[in-house]
Amino acid sequence: MHSVRKQRLYLVLFVVLFSSVAIGLVTYALRGNINLFYPPVQVAEGKAPIGQSIRVGGMVERNSLQRAADSLQVSFMLTDYQASVPVVYVGILPDLFGEEQGAVASGVLDSDGVLQATEILAKHDENYMPPEVAYALENSGYDKKGNTK
Amino acid sequence: MWTFFHKLGSPPWLYAIAGAILRWLVPITLIALISGTVWGLLFTSPDFRQGNSYRIIYIHVPAAVVALAGYYVMAIAGAISLIWRMKMADVVMKAAAPVGAALTFIALLTGAIWGKPTWGTWWVWDARITSMLILLFLYLGVVALYESFDNKEAAGKACAVLSLVGMVNIPIVYKSVDWWYSLHQPASIKFTGESTIDSSMLYPLLLMIAAFYALFTCCLLMNMRAELLQRESRTQWVKRIADEKGRG
Numbered sequence: 001m002h003s004v005r006k007q008r009l010y011l012v013l014f015v016v017l018f019s020s021v022a023i024g025l026v027t028y029a030l031r032g033n034i035n036l037f038y039p040p041v042q043v044a045e046g047k048a049p050i051g052q053s054i055r056v057g058g059m060v061e062r063n064s065l066q067r068a069a070d071s072l073q074v075s076f077m078l079t080d081y082q083a084s085v086p087v088v089y090v091g092i093l094p095d096l097f098g099e100e101q102g103a104v105a106s107g108v109l110d111s112d113g114v115l116q117a118t119e120i121l122a123k124h125d126e127n128y129m130p131p132e133v134a135y136a137l138e139n140s141g142y143d144k145k146g147n148t149k
Numbered sequence: 150m151w152t153f154f155h156k157l158g159s160p161p162w163l164y165a166i167a168g169a170i171l172r173w174l175v176p177i178t179l180i181a182l183i184s185g186t187v188w189g190l191l192f193t194s195p196d197f198r199q200g201n202s203y204r205i206i207y208i209h210v211p212a213a214v215v216a217l218a219g220y221y222v223m224a225i226a227g228a229i230s231l232i233w234r235m236k237m238a239d240v241v242m243k244a245a246a247p248v249g250a251a252l253t254f255i256a257l258l259t260g261a262i263w264g265k266p267t268w269g270t271w272w273v274w275d276a277r278i279t280s281m282l283i284l285l286f287l288y289l290g291v292v293a294l295y296e297s298f299d300n301k302e303a304a305g306k307a308c309a310v311l312s313l314v315g316m317v318n319i320p321i322v323y324k325s326v327d328w329w330y331s332l333h334q335p336a337s338i339k340f341t342g343e344s345t346i347d348s349s350m351l352y353p354l355l356l357m358i359a360a361f362y363a364l365f366t367c368c369l370l371m372n373m374r375a376e377l378l379q380r381e382s383r384t385q386w387v388k389r390i391a392d393e394k395g396r397g
């Protein structure tokens with residue numbers, strides 16, 4: 001290759017490499033802010049601030065969803081199977097919200113460690129299948145990844 | 150073999166080759182798009198949790214995949230035009246930017262439409278969605294930067310540098326759902342290991358992804374032809390084409 005072109009090639013590689021390193025360092029420094037939510041285990045460890053608006057994401061624990069009889073208030077536990085965070089919310093839940101499904105709750109942790117949520121988002125997972133397949137899987141005793149339940 | 154590559158550097162040749170490719174690629178693209186859409190929307194069963202709203206995947210995922218791939222086309226063309234001063238690489242770079250911007254916009258829009266019923270919100274500042282928005286601004290930035298220069302050679306250089314710097318965003322978009330806690334779900338189609346989307350839904354999706362790649366190529370070639378005519382408007386071969394069109 002001609003030496004001038006070689007020089008320009010190195011310059012291009014340098015630009016790509018240098019900008020990657022720069023952006024990489026920025027995202028590394030801001031990694032806490034890029035995360036959309038705290039997992040319950042970090043809340044349990046006290047890494048999430050109390051009295052500030054935060055988001056907590058995880059699975060809605062089985063048999064933890066309770067609805068008030070006279071209002072729209074719901075309470076449930078968000079878990080990552082290592083720790084759980086109780087959540088209280090007044091309002092309408094998204095359609096895909098349910099037990100054993102992913103959800104992200106944003107709100108403020110009170111001094112008792114209860115998240116007083118102002119917004120609940122349902123988190124969809126990467127599994128897509130027709131209802132018959134889901135039904136067959138349910139009966140087969142295997143989960144979606146092929147492991148026995 | 151090498152003469153073919155050298156001829157690609159000549160505008161009339163590139164114009165003719167692009168036209169020859171388009172002649173059969175456009176019908177193939179239309180057939181693939183129509184059959185993929187009909188297959189995906191009418192002949193697949195609804196999802197076990199999302200019902201029919203999941204069908205937006207047949208537009209959303211192909212648009213997003215090709216928007217990312219298209220950025221590499223633009224950035225690599227930019228690098229070639231910087232290093233080898235190839236004018237035709239500059240044409241490719243300029244032609245790719247608006248197509249990529251349109252695809253990114255489609256991915257963001259369909260994602261918002263799907264997000265409202267599924268997540269409960271149109272928009273959330275999550276890593277995947279924010280990095281995709283940055284991708285849209287990078288594409289639009291290249292378009293705007295090119296137009297802001299009077300000297301087109303300088304414009305090409307500036308755009309090439311911008312697209313090379315922006316290239317770092319592509320792996321970030323791609324890996325954002327694995328690196329950070331995000332609302333957006335991880336990929337369902339996996340290159341290694343089993344995909345987590347049922348094969349009856351996967352095949353029409355793969356057809357749509359192929360169709361969108363073809364669509365991107367068609368738009369790219371059409372843009373390139375238009376750009377070539379504009380750049381070479383004072384040359385004999387363009388005058389000849391204009392005369393032929395005028396008579397026909």
